[in-house]
Amino acid sequence: MNLPYFIAKRYLFARKRKSVINVISWISLVGLSIASMALIIVLSVYNGIGGLTQKLFNVFDPELLVEKYEGKSFEATQEMLDKVAGIKGVATVSQIVEENAWVTYRQNQAIVQIRGVDDNYPAITGIDTMIFDGDYELRREVGERSIRYAVLGALIYDQLGLRGLTNEPMAVHIPKRGKGIGLSIDDAFNTGYLYLGGTFYIQQDIDSKYLLAEIDFVRELLDYGNDECTSLAIALDGKANVNRVKKEMKAALGEEYLVKDRYDQQPLYFKIYRSERLGIILILSLIVLISTLNLIASLSLLIIDKRRDIATMRSMGMEKRTVRQVFFREGMLISAVGVVAGLVMGFVVCFLQQTFGIIKMGNNFVVSAFPIEMHFTDFVLTFALVMLLSTAAVWFTTRRAKIAK
Numbered sequence: 001m002n003l004p005y006f007i008a009k010r011y012l013f014a015r016k017r018k019s020v021i022n023v024i025s026w027i028s029l030v031g032l033s034i035a036s037m038a039l040i041i042v043l044s045v046y047n048g049i050g051g052l053t054q055k056l057f058n059v060f061d062p063e064l065l066v067e068k069y070e071g072k073s074f075e076a077t078q079e080m081l082d083k084v085a086g087i088k089g090v091a092t093v094s095q096i097v098e099e100n101a102w103v104t105y106r107q108n109q110a111i112v113q114i115r116g117v118d119d120n121y122p123a124i125t126g127i128d129t130m131i132f133d134g135d136y137e138l139r140r141e142v143g144e145r146s147i148r149y150a151v152l153g154a155l156i157y158d159q160l161g162l163r164g165l166t167n168e169p170m171a172v173h174i175p176k177r178g179k180g181i182g183l184s185i186d187d188a189f190n191t192g193y194l195y196l197g198g199t200f201y202i203q204q205d206i207d208s209k210y211l212l213a214e215i216d217f218v219r220e221l222l223d224y225g226n227d228e229c230t231s232l233a234i235a236l237d238g239k240a241n242v243n244r245v246k247k248e249m250k251a252a253l254g255e256e257y258l259v260k261d262r263y264d265q266q267p268l269y270f271k272i273y274r275s276e277r278l279g280i281i282l283i284l285s286l287i288v289l290i291s292t293l294n295l296i297a298s299l300s301l302l303i304i305d306k307r308r309d310i311a312t313m314r315s316m317g318m319e320k321r322t323v324r325q326v327f328f329r330e331g332m333l334i335s336a337v338g339v340v341a342g343l344v345m346g347f348v349v350c351f352l353q354q355t356f357g358i359i360k361m362g363n364n365f366v367v368s369a370f371p372i373e374m375h376f377t378d379f380v381l382t383f384a385l386v387m388l389l390s391t392a393a394v395w396f397t398t399r400r401a402k403i404a405k
Contacts, residue, residue, distance in 0.1 A: 032334070066260075069258050083253070096229055097222065112211045138150075149194060150196060151212040154207045331394030347374070
């Protein structure tokens with residue numbers, strides 16, 4: 001029998017005699033439970049919001065993006081495309097031509113990032129599933145005439161003052177290569193015309209920046225050749241490992257090209273996300289630390305309250321070290337029960353929100369209820385953090401306690 005553990009359990013769960021000390025011990029237990037539950041809930045909500053934002057970026061950003069290390073454009077020869085497509089795990093390759101452009105419609109204007117894409121682009125990003133008004137259509141053949149369309153972000157749509165699927169085209173102006181500022185727009189810019197095809201609503205940074213058009217249209221405005229592009233967008237099959245494919249693609253293309261995964265394409269967002277998550281953990285750790293101070297107080301009072309029991313145990317030959325173990329086990333028992341209860345309550349709250357969407361976000365958001373995403377590592381982290389702080393607090397308290405000789 002583990003005698004220190006047996007006595008500690010009796011002190012915590014015995015029903016024969018309830019005192020103020022017992023109440024304080026249970027208050028400490030409840031405090032640790034609430035702190036643990038809060039840590040799980042906040043981290044799960046933050047994971048949910050981060051996961052939702054990442055999914056929105058993933059609609060627009062390909063899994064891998066190939067760019068020239070130096071210079072803006074490069075020639076995507078058939079040999080190069082075959083080399084990229086031949087790497088195990090690559091499902092689809094799409095060519096992209098991207099440039100800043102000045103767009104005007106009647107008296108309104110906007111500076112946008114025009115992205116010329118080919119027919120494979122929707123299969124790589126899923127952008128065609130995010131159209132909320134109109135259709136994903138970049139070109140339509142009407143008899144012998146080709147009509148070119150633009151698919152643009154909702155904020156650009158508002159900025160240009162577009163209303164519905166207008167029959168009046170918008171003008172797209174891109175500075176001529178190697179030309180200075182001319183005396184007129186025709187001298188300084190290449191100009192093309194696009195009709196409104198559809199509008200997407202993804203994320204504010206994307207909706208206010210990007211306009212999609214057919215790749216040949218953008219090539220014409222930039223005076224690019226038929227195979228010239230600024231990047232290659234790559235989609236992988238479901239079983240492919242992104243890091244492995246990225247490494248093999250770097251080796252295949254050489255040092256002249258950069259291969260970016262989604263973390264590399266949005267470095268600022270992911271750095272901020274990780275920093276904010278760390279900040280949340282540190283702030284909630286302070287709440288856990290405050291709860292452990294209650295544990296120190298209740299354990300100190302318990303030692304004072306059990307002076308007679310300590311004297312009895314010492315008179316029966318129990319060593320000081322063993323007596324300290326009794327109260328150390330008592331503190332650890334309070335901590336363990338508290339953190340496990342908190343983890344269970346946190347799981348239940350998160351599960352209910354995940355299943356039923358009890359707490360709503362309002363009608364103007366992408367989702368109606370607060371997103372929840374539970375990670376097993378968060379439960380392990382919370383358990384380890386609470387137990388670590390509690391162990392330090394209990395050890396300090398029992399080591400400083402005066403045990404009768």
